[in-house]
Amino acid sequence: MSLDTVTLQCFLAVSDSGSFTKAANRVGRTQSAISQQIAKLETLVGKSFFNRGHDLSLTTEGEIFLAYAKQIYSLHRESLDRFKEPDLQGEIRFGLPEDFATVILSDVLVDFSRLHPRIILNVECDLTINILEGFKADKFDLILIKMAPPNNFIQQTTLWKEPVKWIGKPELLPIINENTVVPLVLSPKPCVYRERAIHALEKAGIKWRLAYTSPSYAGKMAAIRAGLGISIIQEALIPDYLTQLENKILPSIPELPISFIKKQNHNKAIESLEYFLLKKLRSL
Numbered sequence: 001m002s003l004d005t006v007t008l009q010c011f012l013a014v015s016d017s018g019s020f021t022k023a024a025n026r027v028g029r030t031q032s033a034i035s036q037q038i039a040k041l042e043t044l045v046g047k048s049f050f051n052r053g054h055d056l057s058l059t060t061e062g063e064i065f066l067a068y069a070k071q072i073y074s075l076h077r078e079s080l081d082r083f084k085e086p087d088l089q090g091e092i093r094f095g096l097p098e099d100f101a102t103v104i105l106s107d108v109l110v111d112f113s114r115l116h117p118r119i120i121l122n123v124e125c126d127l128t129i130n131i132l133e134g135f136k137a138d139k140f141d142l143i144l145i146k147m148a149p150p151n152n153f154i155q156q157t158t159l160w161k162e163p164v165k166w167i168g169k170p171e172l173l174p175i176i177n178e179n180t181v182v183p184l185v186l187s188p189k190p191c192v193y194r195e196r197a198i199h200a201l202e203k204a205g206i207k208w209r210l211a212y213t214s215p216s217y218a219g220k221m222a223a224i225r226a227g228l229g230i231s232i233i234q235e236a237l238i239p240d241y242l243t244q245l246e247n248k249i250l251p252s253i254p255e256l257p258i259s260f261i262k263k264q265n266h267n268k269a270i271e272s273l274e275y276f277l278l279k280k281l282r283s284l
Contacts (some may be wrong), residue, residue, distance in 0.1 A: 003044060008073045011049070015066055016157070018056050026157065070282075077275050087119035088269045095134055096144040098125040098217035099237050104280045112276045119269050127215065129190040132261075142270050146192045146234075146278065148257040157262075157274070159281060161255035164196065166245040167238055168230030176230075176249050183211035183229030185220050187246045188249050196253055204251040223253035234258075 013023035014034060024031040042048055049062030057065060096105075101123065102160055109121065126134070128145045135143045149158060176182060182201060186194040201208045210227035214220055224231055225241060232253050238244060260277070 003041070003072075005073065005076050007037045007041050008069050008076075010034050011041055011065075011069055013072060014038060014050070014056070015037065015058055015062065015069075020056070022055050046054045046227040064133055074279060078279075088116045088272060090267070090269055091120040091122055092269055093140045093141060094120045094142050094144075094273065095123070095124050095126065095140040097128055097131070097146060099233065100144055101125045102217055103237055104277065108273075108276050108280050114275060115202065116269065116272065119273075121273070127187060127190060128192050135261060136244040139268065142274060143261050144258050145261065146256050147259065149259040153261050156190050157260040159260065159278070159280070161257050163235040164193075164232050164253040164256050165235050165238065166230055166250050166253070167233055167242045168224055168245050169227045170243045170245070172230060173245060173247055176247060177207075178243075178249065180249070181207045182250075184208050185212045185223045185229040185231045186210065187215050187220065188213050193232050196256070200253055204249070206249065 009027055010023065010029070010033075013026045014020060017023050017026060020031050020034050027034070038050065045061075045065070047061040048059055049065055051057045051059055055247055095147040100262045103124065109256075112119070112121070124131075124134075124140070129141070131143050131145055132147070134140055137149065172183075173212075184197060186197060188194075212220070214223070220231060221239060221242070223229065230245060230250075234256060235244070258281070260274060262274060262283075
């Protein structure tokens with residue numbers, strides 16, 4: 001008995017989704033087929049990789065194997081994309097928030113377009129809620145959003161929960177205290193960051209005011225850099241020119257779920273783009 005990529009794909013899907021049912025939907029197989037692949041894998045290595053209780057979770061051996069499985073499967077996909085004929089073609093409509101686009105899109109576009117020159121990427125940046133509504137209206141083929149995917153979407157990939165931090169100029173820290181009205185730099189409604197920042201401050205009983213608002217990521221970063229106020233952002237996306245702010249007054253912000261959602265009748269071109277994006281995001 002040998003290890004194959006189908007088994008690895010099933011293992012990765014189960015470990016990522018925490019459910020045999022969700023994993024089956026993701027890879028297009030039955031739940032029993034997924035269970036058989038996991039049983040086959042555990043028999044092959046002689047270890048149990050999952051705690052099968054009320055909540056499915058990885059064992060210690062499963063966590064160790066997960067790192068190897070990701071590397072092996074990634075190399076498998078990369079080698080196929082590198083040497084196969086660039087026969088994928090068509091248009092992919094992709095929606096994502098502007099801050100993600102600023103950090104990841106340039107590298108992904110270069111690598112993806114080099115391997116698939118016949119595919120046209122139609123990229124649109126917007127707030128998470130607007131992107132999700134656009135997906136529901138069949139405006140996008142693939143979206144990346146800052147929230148857990150709605151339960152009614154079958155084909156979905158929840159990447160992880162990302163730490164969120166306060167950012168701003170360090171010169172503002174000494175003036176932030178119990179009597180301060182905290183100046184905020186935020187996007188207009190509806191914005192996931194805006195809701196979380198305001199909710200956290202009000203829950204902690206801290207007064208706030210809106211100092212600057214713009215839907216533009218570049219505009220908000222410029223305002224923060226100029227010292228107009230503070231804001232929150234995912235830790236992995238904090239620019240080098242801004243500082244993570246920490247003091248006893250500013251409340252902690254809950255982690256932010258990051259999710260992919262793709263069309264149920266997706267094609268190989270969409271799968272290939274998703275793979276490139278996942279590879280980039282997991283390296284941040």
